[in-house]
């Protein structure tokens with residue numbers, strides 16, 4: 001009898017799940033039909049926690065076994081939008097609806113519609129349900145809205161001044177020099193750790209710019225070998241990188257859940273890393289408080305400013321933040337964040353400022369290795385403005401001059417973006433949305449995904465060469481597009497880094513506060529790398545150089561983010577890079 005009960009329970013559980021799913025899907029499908037936009041059905045909610053963890057592996061397995069449907073291969077992996085780019089929109093329309101058992105979501109690749117959505121910021125708010133994964137230490141700038149968000153943004157934004165960008169430039173030149181030395185010493189051995197080493201690079205730059213901790217660059221493998229366990233200054237780097245690589249597990253199980261007896265060691269390590277990072281930041285805050293009490297506080301980094309602001313109850317009026325939204329109050333105002341909110345914001349800046357930029361840099365280097373003629377193109381510019389040897393004294397003023405470097409960064413972000421979607425929601429009420437002159441009523445609680453990879457590769461905006469590498473599309477001379485031969489470098493103009501169909505750092509109220517930070521960091525790295533060196537691809541056995549370039553390019557376009565939040569190349573280690581000094 002007991003056995004029969006167990007068997008019935010085992011059979012009825014999946015059956016009940018199936019019936020519930022089918023029912024929920026049918027209800028949502030009715031809602032979608034009423035909208036009138038094209039729609040696509042999927043049977044599993046994109047934010048189902050187990051799907052977040054294992055969904056992409058499941059799709060890969062089904063594909064290998066030959067049992068994955070076409071739909072499954074296109075829209076079931078976590079982060080499918082990044083791989084689909086504009087292709088799926090060419091099939092289903094610039095705006096279509098994805099319906100699943102958990103709700104409905106709108107996929108948008110139409111520039112006017114995205115512009116409208118971003119402009120109507122109270123009609124289409126940030127989708128906090130999808131951003132909750134960033135609440136590792138509680139609410140922060142990224143996971144709040146309205147007045148609460150303004151408070152977080154004002155407080156943290158004050159660090160992002162031109163003064164700070166200069167620190168970013170100096171540190172980036174220093175770290176990139178260290179990284180190039182490390183790579184070039186490997187001589188004939190191809191570098192397959194670019195994606196790991198660039199993470200060390202961005203962690204070090206951020207530590208210097210936000211926390212005033214200056215590190216000597218070590219390759220990822222060397223940093224692991226060295227025993228830094230007892231060195232508190234390395235705890236930030238170690239713990240943060242562990243947290244970032246386990247962010248989905250942290251979201252699903254929480255710090256305490258990760259410590260349960262049944263969890264794997266890596267999850268327990270993630271819980272320990274959370275506590276180490278917390279202790280580390282509290283330690284920094286205590287240090288700043290002590291300095292403040294002694295009247296000796298001169299630090300300008302983020303931790304110092306947040307602590308000082310909290311102690312004073314005000315933010316000093318000593319530098320205009322470069323990316324505060326238009327409607328924000330000017331500095332010099334009352335603030336009120338708790339210690340936990342400071343911790344949470346420091347975490348979110350570390351999250352938003354590290355992997356985004358390291359992924360962008362890895363993509364950039366692979367794109368340049370696959371397109372050697374672009375290396376010559378930027379080297380001409382670098383040598384024109386910086387004819388002398390690489391030095392840490394290169395002035396920050398040079399950043400603005402490097403237009404070709406800026407164009408290369410823009411083209412690489414256009415093809416491969418680390419974030420992919422700007423996630424909004426209609427919230428508690430329905431909203432009317434205009435798509436190509438027709439009005440659609442979008443129901444309440446609809447997730448709205450403005451797809452950057454689709455927008456950035458749509459032939460409607462980028463023409464027939466949308467999927468081709470061509471950084472010079474962002475350079476013009478006095479308004480003339482697609483310049484290939486130039487008169488003088490000074491005459492070249494770099495296109496705006498934001499337009500209606502190009503917004504790698506978002507746009508409007510929620511524009512990335514680290515935009516200039518990231519641009520400065522990436523340009524500095526390019527200048528150091530390509531002044532005297534070239535990067536070449538390791539050619540596999542039986543492959544021609546041309547085929548190796550094609551393989552690298554195609555690899556860069558395949559994205560995965562199972563288990564983590566950002567879009568990274570699926571197998572970056574399959575691309576070997578060699579750094580060769582120019583003669």
Ligand code: HEM
Pocket residue numbers: 141142143153348349352353354356357360413418419421422423503504505506509510511512513514515517518
């Ligand atoms: C190539 C590098 C980067 C890219 C492509 C990038 C892109 C973006 C985008 C598209 C958003 C808007 C997200 C949304 O609305 O859902 C964003 C937000 C944000 N970024 Fe960046 N970012 C980069 C680097 C950085 C850096 C270096 C920092 C800080 C040091 C930073 C800090 C932030 C923060 C804190 C937010 C949230 C802002 C808010 O919600 O008000 N980012 N970034």
